[in-house]
Amino acid sequence: MMHFLSLRRNLTLFVLLLQKQQYAIAFTFSPLSSYSYRGTLLLSSSTSSSATTRLHETTTSSEAIKTTTTIATTTTAAPNKEIDRRRNLAIISHPDSGKTTMTEKLLLYGGALQQAGAVRQKAEQRSTQSDFMEMERERGISISSTVMNFDYEGYRLNILDTPGHQDFSEDTYRALAAADNAIMLLDAAKGLETQTRKLFEVCRLRGLPLFTFCNKMDRPALSPYELMDQIQEEFELESYPVLWPIGDGDRFKGVLDRLDNVVHLYQKPVKRGAKAEVIKIPFDQTDKLEELIDDQELFLKLVEDQELLNELIEPLDMDRVLDGEQTPLFFGSAQTNFGVQLFLDKFLIMGTKPTPRKVTTTVNDDNNNNDDDNDDDVEDSSSSSSSRSKNIVSPTYEEFTGFVFKTQANLDPKHRDRLAYVRVVSGMYEKGMKVGHSRSKLGKKYNLAQAQALFGSDRSSIDIAYPGDVIGINNPGMFAIGDTLYTGNDRIAFPGIPSFSPEKFCYIRSPNPSSYKSFRKGMDQLLAEGAVQALRQRNDDGGGPLMLAAVGALQFEVVQARLQNEYKVESSMEPLGYTLARWADGGWDAVDQANADGKLFGIMIVQDRWCRPVLLFRNDWKASSLTEEQKQLQLKPWSQPPDFEQ
Ligand SMILES: Nc1nc2c(ncn2[C@@H]2O[C@H](COP(=O)(O)OP(=O)(O)OP(=O)(O)O)[C@@H](O)[C@H]2O)c(=O)[nH]1
Numbered sequence: 001m002m003h004f005l006s007l008r009r010n011l012t013l014f015v016l017l018l019q020k021q022q023y024a025i026a027f028t029f030s031p032l033s034s035y036s037y038r039g040t041l042l043l044s045s046s047t048s049s050s051a052t053t054r055l056h057e058t059t060t061s062s063e064a065i066k067t068t069t070t071i072a073t074t075t076t077a078a079p080n081k082e083i084d085r086r087r088n089l090a091i092i093s094h095p096d097s098g099k100t101t102m103t104e105k106l107l108l109y110g111g112a113l114q115q116a117g118a119v120r121q122k123a124e125q126r127s128t129q130s131d132f133m134e135m136e137r138e139r140g141i142s143i144s145s146t147v148m149n150f151d152y153e154g155y156r157l158n159i160l161d162t163p164g165h166q167d168f169s170e171d172t173y174r175a176l177a178a179a180d181n182a183i184m185l186l187d188a189a190k191g192l193e194t195q196t197r198k199l200f201e202v203c204r205l206r207g208l209p210l211f212t213f214c215n216k217m218d219r220p221a222l223s224p225y226e227l228m229d230q231i232q233e234e235f236e237l238e239s240y241p242v243l244w245p246i247g248d249g250d251r252f253k254g255v256l257d258r259l260d261n262v263v264h265l266y267q268k269p270v271k272r273g274a275k276a277e278v279i280k281i282p283f284d285q286t287d288k289l290e291e292l293i294d295d296q297e298l299f300l301k302l303v304e305d306q307e308l309l310n311e312l313i314e315p316l317d318m319d320r321v322l323d324g325e326q327t328p329l330f331f332g333s334a335q336t337n338f339g340v341q342l343f344l345d346k347f348l349i350m351g352t353k354p355t356p357r358k359v360t361t362t363v364n365d366d367n368n369n370n371d372d373d374n375d376d377d378v379e380d381s382s383s384s385s386s387s388r389s390k391n392i393v394s395p396t397y398e399e400f401t402g403f404v405f406k407t408q409a410n411l412d413p414k415h416r417d418r419l420a421y422v423r424v425v426s427g428m429y430e431k432g433m434k435v436g437h438s439r440s441k442l443g444k445k446y447n448l449a450q451a452q453a454l455f456g457s458d459r460s461s462i463d464i465a466y467p468g469d470v471i472g473i474n475n476p477g478m479f480a481i482g483d484t485l486y487t488g489n490d491r492i493a494f495p496g497i498p499s500f501s502p503e504k505f506c507y508i509r510s511p512n513p514s515s516y517k518s519f520r521k522g523m524d525q526l527l528a529e530g531a532v533q534a535l536r537q538r539n540d541d542g543g544g545p546l547m548l549a550a551v552g553a554l555q556f557e558v559v560q561a562r563l564q565n566e567y568k569v570e571s572s573m574e575p576l577g578y579t580l581a582r583w584a585d586g587g588w589d590a591v592d593q594a595n596a597d598g599k600l601f602g603i604m605i606v607q608d609r610w611c612r613p614v615l616l617f618r619n620d621w622k623a624s625s626l627t628e629e630q631k632q633l634q635l636k637p638w639s640q641p642p643d644f645e646q
């Protein structure tokens, strides 16, 4: 109970922070094919224009955004056709709902894999592309988010498979920062679960259009109506069933595609990891359909359901999907491949292309600060050449901009390299380009010698990348989560990616002095990745005991396992009885004063990596009363790295 409450609290804090950052919620649509439903044109190019009109409204509704500056550039914008064909998708859910399995099947149907691997492998079966860490394979859970880029049917997809476990929520939230669309997987037997609820809140705050896939229909499932009710009641989100299931468990026969009015009946794949055999039949060929379904009860139920849904369900309206009022709903079974390809094909058409992003800071590198008097209003950031306002960067902005949302070492243990995952927001990445860095001194440039397309732990070199892409770049150490990279004269910073407030604390030591150097190297790397946070005693410049802080205890286990596997060092941990951290934004003077007044009795005073004061508490009550009584401490539950290097 305690744990649940503290997780709720953590989420609430995160939500507040997101609200504070006011992420841009603005979308663009590419022209869509015209599905019709009961005479209503649902996904037509008129949807496209209304979506862009709304973008205009969004961008001009805020005073801050009204003032814009068009800047002279020498570089070229990304071609519209490249932006239009990009789709990226984060897969989220409660643990074990099948995200990694779904990702693997999307790769299979997307033609990126010949044979799908399994999360828990049986003899001779290959493992999945996204769970490649040793600990992930051993435990059958995802620990870290993974990116997979591939081309399919003329589209370029970037899929982000995220961990479901609450202890790794920070990593999942970072991946969501890089996504333009999200798919929420539900275990059809369980419906909405704790972690689904939390992740849904984050998607809503980030304004991500949400697709829903009820998975594991090959097992006994809740009724589809009940699943729709849960989504409606808890999320105030109306579902539009795009695929409707025919039976469940052993009697799961297939799905009705309600947009095309075609039934897809599946056979289990003969070969492990291969695609499923499918028979397609138009819904109105009733005699044939009845014969093929070969189950009188299921056939009659399907006919009844189809009529009922057509009568009761509002038409699919992509504007409402963008507004978080409606979710396209799918049913299937990732493990047996049912419904996966249908989802993929529909998503390419319905998903949004790369969206504009809000900028929190811009500084002109030439000290030629932008003059608001010269400003022009943004017309339509998606198509106009004036594609950067002071506060919004559109994919069509001429300069390259992107942000780091994840860093990871030892993706390839042989090379021991460090990679920063960059989401490209605008312009083009070109091999060897020089970029500015949001936290570095003005005018300092870094050479991006070689970027990589990512495919789990596999990589391939690329010379060019476009908005929407997630690329890996070599990280000599200075690129951290939340950093912005850019070309052009204006220094740009996208909103930082906040850390969570830690609730577990321990000391970590190297028991073996001879391996201390490797221990230190491994720890430095894992801290740079944000696998855990580090705290130290005040004024400790690195020689004293190292304290780790995490959202969940599993993060500590991952640190120990990775030190062992990747750096070959033992480590010992000593848990600490603190349960809450507060950053004292009032600074050291305020902390010293409160301490001198005897107000910090029983509270541990430490510093974070930027030497800022942090107080550790044993209970919520003490933290709340101190926050109230000692306002000059300005206690805050999270840390945000400073925007620019001091
Ligand atoms: N019966 C059935 N099992 C499935 C299906 N999809 C996934 N599974 C199984 O469910 C278990 C969890 O699947 P994963 O793909 O690892 O789930 P996940 O959501 O990625 O889990 P985490 O990343 O750890 O949160 C595995 O044993 C899968 O084989 C399905 O459609 N039907």
Ligand SMILES: [Mg+2]
Pocket (backbone or CB within 6 Å): 099, 100, 101, 131, 141, 142, 161, 162, 163, 164
């Ligand atoms: Mg997984």
